[in-house]
Amino acid sequence: MIQHxxxxxxxxxxxxxxxxxxxxxxVSCMAENNVPFKEDETRKKDSITWMRVYKLTNGKPFxxxxxxxxxxxxxxxxxxxxxxxSPCVSVCPATATDxxxxxxxxxxxxxRCFGCRYCMGACPYHARYFNWWDPKWPEGQENYLSPNVSxxxxxxxxxxxxxxxxxxxxxxxxxxxxxxxxxxxxQTACTTACPAGAxxxxxxxxxxxxVTKIVKPDPHPDxxxxxxxxxxxxxxxxxxxxRLGTNTKVYYMSEREWVRKAGDNYLDGEWDKRKNxxxxxxDHG
Amino acid sequence: MSEIENKxxxxxxxxxxxxxxxxxxxxxxxxxxxIFFMVAFLVCFLSGWLLFPKLLYSKHEQPFNFxxxxxxxxxxxxxxxxxxxEDGTWSGIPNLASCMECHTDEPMGExxxxxxxxxxxxxxxxxxxxxxxxxxxxxxxxxHAAHINGENAAGKMDCKTCHGPIGESTxxxxxxxxxxxxxxxxxxxxxxxxxxxHSWDRMKMDDCANCHVEMDGHxxxxxxxxx
Numbered sequence: 475m476i477q478h479x480x481x482x483x484x485x486x487x488x489x490x491x492x493x494x495x496x497x498x499x500x501v502s503c504m505a506e507n508n509v510p511f512k513e514d515e516t517r518k519k520d521s522i523t524w525m526r527v528y529k530l531t532n533g534k535p536f537x538x539x540x541x542x543x544x545x546x547x548x549x550x551x552x553x554x555x556x557x558x559x560s561p562c563v564s565v566c567p568a569t570a571t572d573x574x575x576x577x578x579x580x581x582x583x584x585x586r587c588f589g590c591r592y593c594m595g596a597c598p599y600h601a602r603y604f605n606w607w608d609p610k611w612p613e614g615q616e617n618y619l620s621p622n623v624s625x626x627x628x629x630x631x632x633x634x635x636x637x638x639x640x641x642x643x644x645x646x647x648x649x650x651x652x653x654x655x656x657x658x659x660x661q662t663a664c665t666t667a668c669p670a671g672a673x674x675x676x677x678x679x680x681x682x683x684x685v686t687k688i689v690k691p692d693p694h695p696d697x698x699x700x701x702x703x704x705x706x707x708x709x710x711x712x713x714x715x716x717r718l719g720t721n722t723k724v725y726y727m728s729e730r731e732w733v734r735k736a737g738d739n740y741l742d743g744e745w746d747k748r749k750n751x752x753x754x755x756x757d758h759g
Numbered sequence: 760m761s762e763i764e765n766k767x768x769x770x771x772x773x774x775x776x777x778x779x780x781x782x783x784x785x786x787x788x789x790x791x792x793x794i795f796f797m798v799a800f801l802v803c804f805l806s807g808w809l810l811f812p813k814l815l816y817s818k819h820e821q822p823f824n825f826x827x828x829x830x831x832x833x834x835x836x837x838x839x840x841x842x843x844x845e846d847g848t849w850s851g852i853p854n855l856a857s858c859m860e861c862h863t864d865e866p867m868g869e870x871x872x873x874x875x876x877x878x879x880x881x882x883x884x885x886x887x888x889x890x891x892x893x894x895x896x897x898x899x900x901x902x903h904a905a906h907i908n909g910e911n912a913a914g915k916m917d918c919k920t921c922h923g924p925i926g927e928s929t930x931x932x933x934x935x936x937x938x939x940x941x942x943x944x945x946x947x948x949x950x951x952x953x954x955x956x957h958s959w960d961r962m963k964m965d966d967c968a969n970c971h972v973e974m975d976g977h978x979x980x981x982x983x984x985x986x
Binding site: 571572573574575576577579581583584585586622623624625635638639642643645646647648649650651652 | 843845846847848896897898900902904905908909914980981982983985986
């Protein structure tokens with residue numbers, strides 16, 4: 475492991491109250507990352523969606539029904555105690571995926587992957603996809619693929635990379651001008667495509683970045699569960715299945731209590747206890 | 760004649776019992792077997808050694824010969840034609856427009872190669888389909904900017920360290936492509952053992968990693984060089 479004095483920790487926060495579920499993030503992601511589409515995209519065991527929008531409801535009958543759309547990219551887990559042992563990285567027998575301690579981004583190297591799919595089983599967020607077939611594009615569309623992202627072949631796993639190639643290109647420009655890159659120079663495709671501005675992306679280690687200002691991550695382990703690091707100090711912000719200690723770098727934000735509750739599974743009465751423990755009684759349900 | 764062939768001639772009906780007895784006087788077959796093994800080994804070894812690389816790589820001649828030495832004398836050092844663009848990306852092999860900054864459709868010299876260039880490409884306004892010796896596989900991201908314009912000594916490398924003395928060459932060698940992978944032979948190198956005499960002899964991942972370990976103390980994470 476490299477000890478980085480000024481390591482980055484790229485992450486994002488999605489404001490679920492702003493998300494309209496339009497799917498622009500999904501489309502831009504596919505276009506940006508050369509994700510092939512299938513003849514029948516309704517077959518969800520075959521289709522590949524690095525970014526996928528899920529629909530959540532509060533389960534109440536009309537007129538109290540509420541719906542929320544939740545975009546889900548790879549969560550780029552830092553693993554238990556923030557040590558870089560992401561669930562997928564820990565199980566990969568081919569070292570086809572690793573944790574970048576310099577960026578906090580979980581990689582996926584397609585030429586190294588041999589398709590055992592352990593990582594897919596290990597991922598609690600269903601963020602990884604298997605290529606059952608070679609990609610097939612309509613004639614002529616190959617010419618429109620991005621040269622900055624290598625296309626995947628049959629038999630390998632793929633997933634969201636936080637548009638790492640954009641980071642690489644931004645850094646090249648930085649080298650040219652002999653400076654560090656700025657916040658707006660490295661933004662993922664989904665962030666820039668969102669018409670509602672629901673996604674905020676940046677470096678969670680940089681207090682100047684908008685994402686850090688919103689999330690206010692706690693650098694100390696959670697006293698209730700020492701495996702959880704980087705918990706948000708903003709009462710509106712939560713992470714998916716946070717108590718697993720996967721320490722994801724994708725945060726979600728909502729004013730509504732039922733949405734925050736939907737981020738994890740709770741026993742009867744557990745949520746209320748937890749809520750009181752955190753003293754977030756001022757939240758509105 | 761070896762034991763196996765004897766066995767085959769006698770047929771399988773009574774062969775099993777006889778051979779199992781193992782007559783010690785009849786061991787001249789063993790010597791022949793050893794010789795047969797040695798010859799077969801030598802044939803296989805040599806064909807693998809000499810023939811296989813020839814079969815594995817297909818050769819392509821460049822569209823026409825390019826004289827680096829002449830051009831460096833006329834135009835200056837490497838950066839005159841191969842340069843970093845303003846956004847930090849690498850220009851690579853110059854396109855026709857760059858060549859046209861000096862050349863016209865009238866040849867400047869008297870070489871046959873320049874005549875081909877002027878007739879076939881400049882006059883027809885067609886890009887030259889060069890084969891790129893140093894072309895890396897599709898999954899590789901290489902930043903020239905990081906190696907030329909980087910922060911420390913590691914970021915101030917000269918072209919020669921990886922590309923060799925190509926600026927002193929007077930002719931273009933044939934491009935060799937691996938028939939199985941489609942990669943340039945320069946990735947694996949000429950030496951089939953994988954021995955290196957010069958830093959530019961081979962450009963596999965391990966060669967990048969060795970230098971990174973030396974310079975940074977760590978070979979880096981996957982995404983540093985992969986896309």
